[in-house]
Amino acid sequence: MSKLQKKKPQSEKRKRVIETADDKSGVAVKSTVEKKPVRSLSDAGTEKSGQPMAGNFFARTAEFFREVKVELKKVVWPTRKQTTGTTVVVVVFVFIVAVFLGIFDYSLSKIVQVVLT
Template sequence: MTKKKKKETTEPQGNLQAKYEHTKEYLEEVKGELKKVTWPTRKETLSTALAVVALVIIVSIYLGIADFIFSRLVALILP
């Protein structure tokens, strides 16, 4: 015979007040955690964004050249 597992619930189903309290507590904790965050300055954000854009451009040029070379090689091998 197989045993059925009991579903463990921490709160009664359909208890709207309990769900509201859990949501309220969660949002208060989120607010507290967001106060602890050290947000970057505008200068830091701009310099990081520029670094990302520069890296994307460099990698895209590299991949474009590699694609061009490999496509020519395949064209030579497979006439």
């Protein structure tokens, strides 16, 4: 068996080396990250043990909402002033586009009216 055909142990298969540049020194830093095993689409409705997940619905739903709560705590929400400012910009932009489209529609309808009569 050649070197290419040798099978790696399971622990080595899941590891991946990532090379990144250190911000301060610019030196490349290698770090090892363990990859999670990829589940196929045929496994979508089953747990790792092969059992259907239907009986675990409420536990999974509760876990989902716990994770949502944790992620929402990480969100940096805009201030009232930022929200008001961006809302005003959107309303003004919509008004300008509406006026432009109105003028364009009116002029095209007049052109069609002149051509047809």
